[in-house]
Amino acid sequence: MSPKQLQEVLFEKLQLPIIKKTPKGQPSTAEAVLQELAADYPLPHVIVQYRSLAKLKSTYTDKLPQQVNSQTGRVHTHYNQAVTSTGRLSSNNPNLQNIPVRTEEGRRIRQAFIAPEGKVIVAADYSQVELRIMAHASKDQGMIQAFEQGLDIHQSTAAEVFGIPVDSVTAEQRRHAIKKAGAVCQQRSHQMRHGTEKKKRGKPPRKAARGPGGRPGGSRPPSPAHGNRPAPSGPKPPSGGYFLWGRHAVMAALANPERRIAALYATSEAAQDITRCINALPEARRAELPAITERERRRLDAVHPATDGDKAVHQGMLAAVWPLEAMDLEDCIAGLDGGPMRLLLLDQLSDPRNVGAILRSALALGARAIITTHRNAPEESGVLARAAAGALERIPMIRVVNLARAIERLQEAGIEIAGLAADGESDVGSLIEVERLGIVMGAEGTGLRHLTRRHCDRLVRINISEDSESLNVSIAAAIALYAARLD
Numbered sequence: 367m368s369p370k371q372l373q374e375v376l377f378e379k380l381q382l383p384i385i386k387k388t389p390k391g392q393p394s395t396a397e398a399v400l401q402e403l404a405a406d407y408p409l410p411h412v413i414v415q416y417r418s419l420a421k422l423k424s425t426y427t428d429k430l431p432q433q434v435n436s437q438t439g440r441v442h443t444h445y446n447q448a449v450t451s452t453g454r455l456s457s458n459n460p461n462l463q464n465i466p467v468r469t470e471e472g473r474r475i476r477q478a479f480i481a482p483e484g485k486v487i488v489a490a491d492y493s494q495v496e497l498r499i500m501a502h503a504s505k506d507q508g509m510i511q512a513f514e515q516g517l518d519i520h521q522s523t524a525a526e527v528f529g530i531p532v533d534s535v536t537a538e539q540r541r542h543a544i545k546k547a548g549a550v551c552q553q554r555s556h557q558m559r560h561g562t563e564k565k566k567r568g569k570p571p572r573k574a575a576r577g578p579g580g581r582p583g584g585s586r587p588p589s590p591a592h593g594n595r596p597a598p599s600g601p602k603p604p605s606g607g608y609f610l611w612g613r614h615a616v617m618a619a620l621a622n623p624e625r626r627i628a629a630l631y632a633t634s635e636a637a638q639d640i641t642r643c644i645n646a647l648p649e650a651r652r653a654e655l656p657a658i659t660e661r662e663r664r665r666l667d668a669v670h671p672a673t674d675g676d677k678a679v680h681q682g683m684l685a686a687v688w689p690l691e692a693m694d695l696e697d698c699i700a701g702l703d704g705g706p707m708r709l710l711l712l713d714q715l716s717d718p719r720n721v722g723a724i725l726r727s728a729l730a731l732g733a734r735a736i737i738t739t740h741r742n743a744p745e746e747s748g749v750l751a752r753a754a755a756g757a758l759e760r761i762p763m764i765r766v767v768n769l770a771r772a773i774e775r776l777q778e779a780g781i782e783i784a785g786l787a788a789d790g791e792s793d794v795g796s797l798i799e800v801e802r803l804g805i806v807m808g809a810e811g812t813g814l815r816h817l818t819r820r821h822c823d824r825l826v827r828i829n830i831s832e833d834s835e836s837l838n839v840s841i842a843a844a845i846a847l848y849a850a851r852l853d
Contacts, residue, residue: 397417400413405741406815445457601661601665602686610685613683619751620651621643626688627654631659632659634660636683640683690758707803710804711737714808719749722755724843725750727847737765737766739765739767770817773804773821777823783806783823784797786805786843794849797826798850798851807846
């Protein structure tokens with residue numbers, strides 16, 4: 367199938383969302399686009415799988431047998447010692463270094479390489495060579511000691527970054543530490559090559575005029591009291607974490623035993639309120655919490671949320687936290703009893719304030735969980751937590767790869783799914799008769815996606831005035847939950 371034909375099927379016949387366009391203005395069918403669509407639609411998923419298998423076939427399974435040496439009956443590669451800019455070895459005719467290993471299909475290709483009888487295939491690699499060089503060059507005693515003790519320095523680094531025992535470090539956390547270490551190595555390498563300071567070019571700087579007593583003459587330096595002081599630097603969040611701010615968000619995080627808190631910052635007045643809150647917590651939770659670091663209000667004012675241009679309205683307190691441990695959909699279903707219940711599903715809602723407000727309403731109106739997608743949904747952040755007013759700590763927010771498949775799984779568990787749409791066949795008030803219910807909210811403007819609508823058991827509407835085009839999605843979610851409330 368040509369790209370043109372694929373465009374017609376995906377974007378004209380199936381009406382899938384156009385994520386990116388080509389320079390000529392046509393919908394893109396590039397690999398990255400299909401990967402994103404594959405998370406929610408079955409046909410792009412199949413196409414991605416086909417392309418992956420076709421590449422393996424054309425690159426390896428078809429060509430490798432043709433490169434078997436007629437004399438030895440084996441495949442022999444050529445190693446290049448002076449080709450790559452990094453100084454690493456490269457392989458060609460055939461390239462045996464890039465055979466996939468992360469997929470099951472790639473690993474099966476590797477299984478075709480078998481050592482002759484009485485011999486074994488040995489894999490050799492440098493062990494964290496860049497970090498070892500950096501440890502030697504920097505004389506960092508911590509790194510040197512780690513290598514001397516035979517520790518996995520990436521695992522040790524991840525344990526320090528995330529504040530957890532070494533044996534509790536996950537593979538994802540270790541990969542995060544590797545990325546950080548790579549950035550540090552690159553920066554250090556640049557400094558070693560070019561020096562830590564840029565040399566000034568052009569004319570040498572003028573010598574300052576001297577006044578009486580040999581002191582520099584001229585005007586006095588401006589007083590900090592006149593607005594020329596350097597901007598105060600605020601606290602920094604932990605690596606991989608973010609800040610919570612505001613009384614509701616911080617207090618709820620303190621009370622949540624599942625929330626890992628790296629640091630607490632507060633003004634002297636707010637510190638007293640935090641102390642009273644901590645003193646009311648169980649002893650085990652109190653022992654986990656860090657000490658309060660008092661800061662001037664102006665330093666807390668210097669904290670800007672990463673996803674928002676405005677300053678954080680912190681009310682004198684900040685909590686540096688790591689994201690909550692995500693709940694799996696299956697765990698959520700297993701935790702539901704057989705009685706009446708309500709869930710809320712979000713179909714690509716991306717505004718953190720809207721999602722935060724929905725969390726707040728969901729908690730107030732008795733919803734058991736919020737289900738959203740990994741992509742096209744806001745990350746857990748201070749902006750979201752602030753809008754949720756503490757609800758983020760009290761109601762699970764579950765992320766799924768494919769919302770349509772999640773709906774199917776919920777339906778298998780006996781949960782009826784209702785989509786909120788302007789053209790719904792019945793009023794939202796009819797949901798009160800459903801015992802086990804999931805309500806799907808679409809994004810503002812676009813509404814429910816085509817595939818999501820098809821998977822819903824019914825579509826319902828909120829009857830609004832003809833003078834109004836639509837409602838804010840967070841308000842609509844609150845109305846739907848209230849209309850379907852369980853007494």
